[in-house]
Amino acid sequence: MDRDGGNVRVVSEKLDRSITAYRWTADSRNVFVQYTDRGVTRIDRMSLDGRLTPVADHVVEGADIDLPYTGGEFSSAANDVVVYTGGATDRLPELFVVRRGKVEQLTRSSQAALASVQLGQTRHLEVKSSFDGRPIDAWMITPPNFDPAKKYPLILEIHGGPYLSYGPQFSHGHQLWAAAGYVVVYSNPRGSTSYGEEFANLVHNDYPSHDYDDLMSAVDAAIQTGNVDADELFVAGHSGGGVLTAWIVGKTHRFRAAASQSPIINWSSGTLASDIAPYVTHYWFDKLPWEAPDAYWAHSPLSLVGNVTTPTLVVVGSVDVRTPGTEAGQLYQALQIRNVPTALVKIPGAYHVLTRPSQFAARSNAILGWFERYRRVASRER
Numbered sequence: 290m291d292r293d294g295g296n297v298r299v300v301s302e303k304l305d306r307s308i309t310a311y312r313w314t315a316d317s318r319n320v321f322v323q324y325t326d327r328g329v330t331r332i333d334r335m336s337l338d339g340r341l342t343p344v345a346d347h348v349v350e351g352a353d354i355d356l357p358y359t360g361g362e363f364s365s366a367a368n369d370v371v372v373y374t375g376g377a378t379d380r381l382p383e384l385f386v387v388r389r390g391k392v393e394q395l396t397r398s399s400q401a402a403l404a405s406v407q408l409g410q411t412r413h414l415e416v417k418s419s420f421d422g423r424p425i426d427a428w429m430i431t432p433p434n435f436d437p438a439k440k441y442p443l444i445l446e447i448h449g450g451p452y453l454s455y456g457p458q459f460s461h462g463h464q465l466w467a468a469a470g471y472v473v474v475y476s477n478p479r480g481s482t483s484y485g486e487e488f489a490n491l492v493h494n495d496y497p498s499h500d501y502d503d504l505m506s507a508v509d510a511a512i513q514t515g516n517v518d519a520d521e522l523f524v525a526g527h528s529g530g531g532v533l534t535a536w537i538v539g540k541t542h543r544f545r546a547a548a549s550q551s552p553i554i555n556w557s558s559g560t561l562a563s564d565i566a567p568y569v570t571h572y573w574f575d576k577l578p579w580e581a582p583d584a585y586w587a588h589s590p591l592s593l594v595g596n597v598t599t600p601t602l603v604v605v606g607s608v609d610v611r612t613p614g615t616e617a618g619q620l621y622q623a624l625q626i627r628n629v630p631t632a633l634v635k636i637p638g639a640y641h642v643l644t645r646p647s648q649f650a651a652r653s654n655a656i657l658g659w660f661e662r663y664r665r666v667a668s669r670e671r
Contacts, residue, residue, distance in 0.1 A: 303339045305485040312365045321371060323348065325359040325483040328426050328456035332363055332373060332387075345387050349376040349458045355649060356446075356527075357428075357460040357475065358453060359483060378411035378430075378457050379403075407433040409467030411457060416476065416510045420502035426484075427476035427507040428457055430467045431516065440518040441472045442664055445508055445544075447526030447533045451480035451492055451500065465653055471523070471660075474511045478503035494575050496588060497536045504533065505541070520545075523660045527551055528612060528641065531604075532590060535620055538601055539593025546663040548656040550604040551612040551641060554620045556585040562613045594623045600630035602659040604652055606639030632659065 290297045301308055301322065310323040314334065321344065322335045330348040333341040348361035351374035363373035372395070375385040381399035385392055414427040432441060444466050448455045454477050463473045477484065478500040480492035492500055511517045522544045526534040531552030538547045553559035557578040560569045570577050578585050586592050601624055605617035614635060624631035634655045639648045 300337055300339055301335060304335075304341070307482060309360065310363065312363075314365070315367050315369050321363070321365050323361065323363060325454060325456070328359060328454055328477055328483055330359050330361045330456065332371060344371055345373055345375065345385065345392060347375050347377060347458070348373050349382050349456075350374065351382045354381060354459055355462050355643070356448070357455045357458045357463065358448065359456040359458075376458050378428075378459055379408050381459050408464055409433055409473070410435065413457070414474065414476075414507065414510050414514075416503070416507045418479070418499070418503045419506045419509070420499045423479070423488075423503075425476055425478060425503045425506060427474060427510065428455070429511050429514070430463055430473040432467045432470050432472065435516075437516060439516070440521075441470065441516060442521035442523065442660075443472045443474060443508065443511055443517045444660070445504060445522070445524045446473060446475045447504060447524070447530030448475065448477070448481070449526070449528030449530050450482075451478075451496055451529045452482050452489055453529075454481045454483040456483075462649070462653060466657065469657055469661075472511060472517050474507055476504065476507040478507075494573065494584075496573060497533055497590075498588075500533065501536060501540060504537065508543075519543075521664060523547065523663075525550065525656055531612070535590035535601070536593065538599040539590055539596045542598050544599050546600045546602070546660050548602040548604060548659060549617075549620060550652070550656075551606065551609055552590065552603075552616060552620065553612050554591045554616045554623075555589045557582065557589070558619070559612065559616045560585075562615060564610045591619060591623065594620070594627070597624060597627065597629055600659070600663055602632050602634065602656065604634045604636065604655060606641060606643070606648075607635045607637050608639065609641045611641035 306324040308322045308324050312321045320335045323332050331346045332344040350360045361374050365371045371387040374382045376382040384395040409430040411430045414429045416425040416427045455475050466473050480500050512519050524544045525548040527550040531549045534547050534549040535552050560566050603617045603621045605614045621633040636648050636651050
């Protein structure tokens with residue numbers, strides 16, 4: 290807008306992505322913008338008529354390396370030098386600087402640590418949804434010392450949200466599972482951000498739904514590589530991923546074990562007990578719980594619990610107010626009543642997002658221990 294408040298106009302309307310950070314250039318004639326496109330976070334220079342000029346890509350979160358969520362940070366100086374957090378699937382976040390279009394790495398703080406370990410290798414997985422043929426981005430991490438002549442157990446790990454996205458960047462949680470001998474698959478099913486408004490809104494007032502088909506298609510694509518044992522499948526997810534994990538085991542019996550972390554199991558009870566109740570009732574459903582109980586129930590994993598035979602671990606933080614422990618407790622109790630193998634793990638002092646190394650260790654050890662319990666002995670000997 291002009292200084293007097295007139296001539297208001299949208300600059301970024303042509304960009305069908307959410308801008309997550311911005312800074313003016315030194316001359317105030319352009320804006321550095323950060324956004325994520327197809328799972329890769331970028332920094333571009335945007336003119337005031339919306340034209341984009343690339344500055345940097347593979348921007349990553351500087352502090353959160355547990356799971357490969359997209360994001361990142363950047364700053365700019367008076368001379369339009371840009372500093373950002375960058376990384377890759379085999380490299381922890383480091384600082385990079387862009388001067389006059391040239392990128393230089395400033396720090397190598399994790400180089401020594403990574404030199405002492407062997408990481409799993411990540412590759413992009415071509416996926417088309419079995420529901421409507423849409424391309425779905427997915428990635429597959431193979432274990433260290435991977436032997437292409439062998440078949441490995443698989444963990445499907447599902448991101449939360451659903452309005453978030455994963456990308457090709459380092460994840461110590463996924464690398465830990467790969468180091469234990471699993472192929473790890475993660476994807477951006479419909480509802481994920483960074484693919485435009487239409488793709489994200491495919492689950493509007495319809496979550497979970499055909500995101501289930503997208504996730505199963507990612508598993509099938511991994512099996513088709515010839516490196517996955519189709520009888521050794523496992524599934525895990527946190528928050529929205531925990532919802533989908535509980536939904537999946539109610540829809541299929543193909544997984545040997547599951548770990549549903551911090552889920553909402555009953556949308557009526559879970560929504561009204563959550564700290565984001567006004568958001569969920571306004572954006573995820575078109576009516577309030579007492580106005581449309583059938584709609585809330587139809588999308589609740591608890592409605593499918595009578596179909597579940599998969600041994601299911603339930604994990605929740607003891608002070609989680611986003612997805613309260615009462616929701617995890619409902620899933621655990623329902624599975625107990627049905628004599629489905631289950632266990633409930635409450636992580637002391639943990640909120641919805643884990644923050645302490647001890648909490649990460651508790652969760653990872655619980656999940657790996659649960660999955661190892663249900664792996665076939667033969668798979669461990671291969």
